[in-house]
């Protein structure tokens with residue numbers, strides 16, 4: 289298909305109808321910018337997370353996994369700067385009462401020719417006034433001044449039980465702080481020597497001002513983050529190598545190279561040495577997919593200062609004592625899910641003139657590796673036997689409803705790479721047909737050969 293015609297709506301509808309993603313709290317009219325992953329969505333997302341873990345933790349002897357608590361000591365967020373600084377420049381339209389990000393408004397107004405990344409609030413206000421930038425919702429220019437808006441969600445902990453004294457607790461807006469605060473624990477328990485990395489996958493929460501575009505920007509999402517702790521002299525080397533690893537990873541997951549590009553940040557945080565994103569060409573245009581940052585020694589220095597625990601490292605070979613630098617690689621699991629779905633989605637016109645929707649997912653990512661389809665209902669006993677055998681090894685679907693053609697179409701729409709059809713010959717000679725999703729070719733195999741045949745094709 290002509291992918292430039294693919295819209296977010298098409299993906300949202302497919303996701304809802306086929307059980308990938310539903311609106312959060314759907315029966316209550318939804319809860320804006322939250323999404324629930326359905327039976328096939330949870331499989332795809334788990335497969336994405338498994339692939340990331342395999343590539344970055346399992347296959348790297350110098351990377352250690354953790355699963356830190358979402359609720360952290362509030363001092364963590366003071367040390368990280370989130371309490372004081374974490375905020376997007378927001379403006380309200382006084383006319384229609386909608387809230388907007390000033391930087392986004394400028395970038396959209398200039399059709400991407402102006403980057404607001406390096407602008408101060410005053411510079412953004414000046415640009416908006418001089419260029420007469422109007423509210424995209426109502427078309428009036430009646431803005432409040434820019435204010436910073438802290439997008440950390442808070443909850444509270446009742447410390448004495450009588451409801452009077454409550455301490456604010458934050459829902460983490462990023463997972464990486466759980467990696468910094470465990471630097472010493474991991475180093476000590478794993479006898480890890482710098483350079484080494486800590487990785488984790490987990491939920492983050494942000495009260496985003498401009499959430500939207502389906503899974504692209506939500507208020508609750510999952511991050512896959514990795515912090516490489518290293519000597520200052522090695523940091524740029526690791527930064528470059530993680531740029532390459534991050535790119536190779538998403539290409540190996542099926543994103544095509546022409547839909548990916550690096551974007552260096554124009555404006556760096558005061559402590560950062562280098563920062564870049566990998567952008568993907570989503571149906572909404574080029575947008576950040578993940579980030580790679582050389583953060584200097586800011587993170588461990590700040591946690592040393594705020595916790596009173598010295599995070600310096602003594603090199604056992606050189607006896608040099610230093611504060612490790614951090615190179616961070618961070619990618620959102622939900623955003624990657626959306627990119628993979630956009631890339632895999634296809635509409636093919638068949639010889640008979642019908643159009644089939646097919647997800648060309650890499651087999652290791654597919655929710656179901658194989659669907660078991662009895663040609664007729666009276667073959668279901670044998671088909672269930674085959675299901676029982678194969679489901680010990682892979683996620684399998686089972687479908688006996690409707691014509692075989694319709695069942696193939698349903699499996700194509702959720703990206704099932706193989707369909708096994710049980711027919712009357714199966715009862716005679718224990719063979720089945722196995723159909724390939726992409727080529728639609730069918731071959732005949734013995735039931736006993738299926739596990740090996742499929743296993744060989746679904747490796748990552």
Ligand code: GAP
Nearest residue numbers: 462464504505506509577578579618619620623
């Ligand atoms: N620890 C660094 C950090 O959190 P970030 O650029 O704010 O950096 C990293 O987030 C990645 O997390 C992004 O590249 C994106 O993939 C994902 N992400 C961030 N905010 C998100 C949101 N509101 N919804 C979905 N994914 C998000």
